[in-house]
Amino acid sequence: MRGDVRRLTRTVAGAQVVAVTDVDLDRARSVAEGVPGARALPTGQALIRADDVDGVVVASWGPTHEEYVLAAIEARKPVFCEKPLAPEVDACLRILDAEMASSRHLVQVGFNRRYDSAYRAMKRTLDGGSLGPPLMAHCAHRNPSVPPHYVGGMPITDTAIHEIDIVRWLFDQEITGAQVLKPRKTSRAKADLQDPLIVLMEIADGALVDVEVFVNLPYGYDIRCEVVCELGTVALGDGSLVVLRKDGFRSDHVPDNFQERFERAYDTEFQEWVDSVVAGQATGPSSWDGYAATAVADACLAALDSGARVPVQMRQRPAFYAPAGLRTPVGAGR
C-alpha cells in the first residue's frame, strides 16, 4: 500500500489520497499520517462509500478483490484493481456481470506491462503491419528468486499471468488452449515448486506462444519477448543504461528486480488511470481482461496438473467489452 500511496501523492499529478485502509489498521493509520489530508478508515467498504472518495485502488490480498471491486461498482466509482481481478474465474464473471449491469466501465486491472514503453513500441510495430501477421512468440520471464510462500501454481498465477495478458494484448485475440512442459528441475528450487516451466499457449487464429517461466535463475530479472511474424520479428531490446568494459568483458547490467525494470510503467499506469478518471473515459485493462487472464491461468494450472493440452473455457465476449473505442465511457451514466 505504501508504494501505491507514495506514487499517487508524489509522482502522479491530478490525484489526492483522502482515505486509506488495511487489514492491519495501525498500518493504515501510520500511512495516513504521512499524507496531508488523508485519514484511515476501518474497512474497505467504509472507504468505498465515503463521499469524498472519487476512485478506489484495490491492492489487498487476491481473494478479497471481488468484494471490494463489487462494492466500488455498486457505488458507481472507478476502481483500479491490482492483478488478479480475482483468483477464481467465477468471481471474475460476477464482476463482469455487475459492471455490465452498471452500464459503465468502472474497473481497471493492474496489468502494468501495457504501460511499459518497450512493450508499447512493440505493439505499435505489430499494429503498423510492416511485419505481416504474427505467427509465434517466444517469451521468457526470469526472476533471481522467489519468497518462501511462492509454491504450487504460482509460476502461472503470479508470474506467467503477465505474459498471459500481454500476449492477448499484443495479438489482439483470445488464447484458446494451453499446455505446460516441465524441463529438468533446477536444484535451486524448493521441493514443492516445479521450476522452470515452459507454458505453451495457442492463440485463436493458430499462432503459438512459448513462455519460459524460471523464478530461481539468479543472474537477474529478465523479461524477454520476441514476436515472429511472416516478414520478420520484433523483440524487446536488450538495452541497458550503460555498457562497461572491464576485465576482459564488455557487459551491461540486467535489472535486479521488477521495480528497476518497470518502475516507469507503474508511474504511467497510475497517471493514465487518474487522467481517465478525470476524463470520464476508461482506457486501461478492463474487467474482461482480468477475467480472460484468470480463465487462461486456470487452463494452464489444469495443464500443469494433467500434462496434456487443455482448452481455455471462456464466455462469449459481450459487446460491452468491445475494443476501447466502442465502449461506454466511465462517466456516461452520470
Add this chain to the structure above:
Amino acid sequence: MRGDVRRLTRTVAGAQVVAVTDVDLDRARSVAEGVPGARALPTGQALIRADDVDGVVVASWGPTHEEYVLAAIEARKPVFCEKPLAPEVDACLRILDAEMASSRHLVQVGFNRRYDSAYRAMKRTLDGGSLGPPLMAHCAHRNPSVPPHYVGGMPITDTAIHEIDIVRWLFDQEITGAQVLKPRKTSRAKADLQDPLIVLMEIADGALVDVEVFVNLPYGYDIRCEVVCELGTVALGDGSLVVLRKDGFRSDHVPDNFQERFERAYDTEFQEWVDSVVAGQATGPSSWDGYAATAVADACLAALDSGARVPVQMRQRPAFYAPAGLRTPVGAGR
C-alpha cells in the same frame, strides 16, 4: 513555456502553477486559461514579486535570464533558470555575487542531463571507483538538423554546452583549456555554419575530452559518451526499446529528437527541484555550474575563432559553492 507549465501541472507532483508571463501577453493569457488557479501577469518582475509565488522558473530568451534571476534572488525565492545561466560570463558573475550575498542557494540551472538515468548510472560507476581514475572521454552530440537561426557559435553555446556541463559533473573537476578542430564540412550545412566540429577540452588533472558536435547528421539524435579510465571504460548504452529483424537487417531505432531521448530526465529534473524547494535544500546544478559552463563555452568560442588552444579563465570557486553536502540550504535564511 507551454511545455514547462504542462510538466509542472500534469507530471510533477507537489507544484502548482499560480502565475505565468511572456513577452507576448496574449500567449501568457492563453496558457493561464488552461490551468485552474493560474493567472497571467504583465511582467517577469511582477510575477517574481507576487506573494503567492514561492518559486520561479525562468525560460525566457537567454539575454533576459540575468534580470529575472537577480530579481528572484532579491525576492529570496528559489529560481529554476533554463541554460544558459546567462550568455555572458560577466552576467554569470553578477548572479554568483548576488546569490552569495543572499547567503542562500536559490538558483538552479537547467542542465537536465544530470537527471538522465543513463548518465546517472555512468556517474555512479565512476564514483564507485572500480574503473580507477578517468583519463579521457569520447563524446558525440548528433542532431539530424537545426533551425535556420542556428549559426556561428551555436554549436558551442547551444549544443556542446551540454557536454561542457556533463563532463564537469562526471569528472568532478573544472575544465582548464579548450581547442576546437574543424573537420571537412558537410555539404548539408549552411554557408554560415562550420559543421561538424571537434571540441577538445582539458580537465584540471590532465584528462582530455573530445566531443564531436555534428548537427546536420540526418540519421537521428544520438548522444554518446564513453569515459576511459585506468582499468576500463564506461559508456552510455546503445539500447533501444525494441529490436527489429527485417529485410536482412537487425535494427533498432535511434531517437528522433531530444524529447524522445531525454523526456524522462526533464520530468525528474522538475520533480527533484520541486522536492528541493519543499525541503528547503538546493540539490541541483547551481549558479556556479551555470557560470562555469559559460566560461568554458567562451574559451571554446575563442578557440573556434583562433584555431589555437585557449585556456579557460575562471574565478576561484567560493566555499559557498562547495559540493552540495556542505552547502548552505535554500531555506537556511528563513
Add this chain to the structure above:
Amino acid sequence: MRGDVRRLTRTVAGAQVVAVTDVDLDRARSVAEGVPGARALPTGQALIRADDVDGVVVASWGPTHEEYVLAAIEARKPVFCEKPLAPEVDACLRILDAEMASSRHLVQVGFNRRYDSAYRAMKRTLDGGSLGPPLMAHCAHRNPSVPPHYVGGMPITDTAIHEIDIVRWLFDQEITGAQVLKPRKTSRAKADLQDPLIVLMEIADGALVDVEVFVNLPYGYDIRCEVVCELGTVALGDGSLVVLRKDGFRSDHVPDNFQERFERAYDTEFQEWVDSVVAGQATGPSSWDGYAATAVADACLAALDSGARVPVQMRQRPAFYAPAGLRTPVGAGR
C-alpha cells in the same frame, strides 16, 4: 562437389584431390580438369578402391550414402560423409555394424556446426561448469526461402537435423523424445509445407529444447541458440561485422545464407578432418552421431505426423562409440 573440391585444393593444407566422380560423368571430368593431378573415375566404387585414394568424401544424394560409406569401410579408408549419414535408421545401423566390425573409426559425418567458433565458445562455456547444469535450450533456425523441392518432412530432415546434432553435442546426452507443434502457417509457404514448426526435444536427463524452424522468413538466415542453465544462460552472439547508423536506425546485417554464416566452419571442418586422417585419429562427428540424428529425426517426423509426443528409439551405445578420448583411432589397425 565443386565447392568441396575447391575447399580441399585451395583452402585446406595437407590434402590433394586425386580422383572425382559424379552421377553425371561429364561434370566429374570438367571438375577434374581444373585440378592438377586429378582424374575423373566412372563410379564411386572405382574411386574408393583406387590405390592412390587415402580418404573419401561422400557428397552424393542421401539415399546413396550407405553404399559408398560401406565400401570405404570395406576398403579400410577414412570417409567423410555429408549429412545425413543415411536417411533411414536401418541404413545407419548397417554402417555402425560395419564400422565396428572393422575395429577402426573410419567414418565422419558432416555436422559442420561443431566447427563454428561461436558454437565452440558456447560448448566451452557449458563444459567449464560456471553456469551449472543446462535445463533448457531455445533455438531458432530461420531461412529466407527454400527451393521448390523442399516439402513434407524436410524441415526436420534437412533443417532441424542441424539442431538435433548440435543439441546432442552441447548437452552431451541423447535425445529421448520429441513433439512437433504447428503454429499458424505463414502465407508465404507452399501448400505442401507446414511452415513454421516448433520442435520440442527431451534430453535424457529431463532438459527440454524448443526449436523454431521457419524456412520462409524473408529477413535473412538467422541461427539462434540460448542454453539456459541453473545459474545463467549462454547464447550465440548477435554480433555482426559492422554497425550502420543511418536513416533513424542503428542496424547490422543478418547473414543472407548459410555460406556467409558458416563458411569458416566448413573450412575448419575439412582442415581438422585432413589433419585427423594424417594423424590416424578420428576426431569428428562419428557414425554414431549420424545414426542418432537420423533416429531423432525419425521420431520428429512421427511426431509431426501424429501431433503427439514420440519416444526416440535407439540402440544402446556401443563401447566402440565411447567419447573420443577413449576410442580406437582410425589408423590403429594399420
Add this chain to the structure above:
Amino acid sequence: MRGDVRRLTRTVAGAQVVAVTDVDLDRARSVAEGVPGARALPTGQALIRADDVDGVVVASWGPTHEEYVLAAIEARKPVFCEKPLAPEVDACLRILDAEMASSRHLVQVGFNRRYDSAYRAMKRTLDGGSLGPPLMAHCAHRNPSVPPHYVGGMPITDTAIHEIDIVRWLFDQEITGAQVLKPRKTSRAKADLQDPLIVLMEIADGALVDVEVFVNLPYGYDIRCEVVCELGTVALGDGSLVVLRKDGFRSDHVPDNFQERFERAYDTEFQEWVDSVVAGQATGPSSWDGYAATAVADACLAALDSGARVPVQMRQRPAFYAPAGLRTPVGAGR
C-alpha cells in the same frame, strides 16, 4: 618465424616452405626440421638467391627489412615484408626507387587489417556511397599491456601504425598533417612511456581522424573504429561469439590479444599473397603503402615531441603506384 612457417605450411594452400633462416641459426635449423622439404640457410641473402625460392617472407627486426627487400627486388622475387616496410622514411624511398626501377610490383607490406572481414565490410559500405563522403573517424587501439622494451615512440610506430594504414585505405587518400595529445597518464604505464595518447590526423580533403592509443588498459584487446559520413556512420561491430547472462550481467568477451581478434585476417592475408604470386599480379599493400605509413608515423613522432601540428612530408605518388587495377603486375617482366 615459427608462426609464419606454420601458417604457410598448414593453413595456406598453394605454398611450400623450402628454406628458412634466422639470426639465430640453431633456431632456423630447428624450424626447418619440422617442415618436410625445408632446409635452413646461413643468411637472408643466400635464401633470397636460392633457385628454388620463388617468393620471400621478411619477418626479421625492422631495421634489417631494407636490406632483404632490396635483395628480393634485385633477385626479381615477390617479397612479403612485415610492417614497417622500414623504420626510416629514407629507407622506404630507396625501396620505392628500386621497385620502380625493376618495373614490377614485387613488394607487399604486412598490413593485415585490410584482410579483416569487419574492416572489409566497412570499406565496402564506404565505397558503396550510401553514407555520403566521410568527414571524421573515431578510432581506439587498446592493449591490455605491452612488453618491457615498448617505450618512447612505439605507441606510434608499433601501434598507431595500423590505424595510419587503415585510415589511408578507408579514406583512399593520403594523410597530410598530424598532432598528438597527451591525456593524463595512467599510473599503470612505465616512467618512460606516455600512455594513453590521442593521435589526430588530417586527411587530404580535410577530414579529421582521432585515434586513442592506450596500451596499458587491462580489460582486453579492443580495436574500434567509426567513420562518420555526411548521412550516417559505419563502425566496427561489437559482436562477440557468445553472450553470457550471469550474476546480474549480460556480457560478452573482449578478445585477449591480437591473435584472437585478427587470426583469420592473417590467414587470408597469406592466402591472398600466395594466390597473387601464383597469378603474377600483386594485390596487397604495396611499398608505397609502407612508405606512406612510415612518413605519417614520422610526423606523429615529431608531433609527439613538439606538441604542435606537424605536416606530413611525402613525395608525389608515382604512376607506378597508382591504384591496383592500373598497376604493372608482379610477373609482367617475366
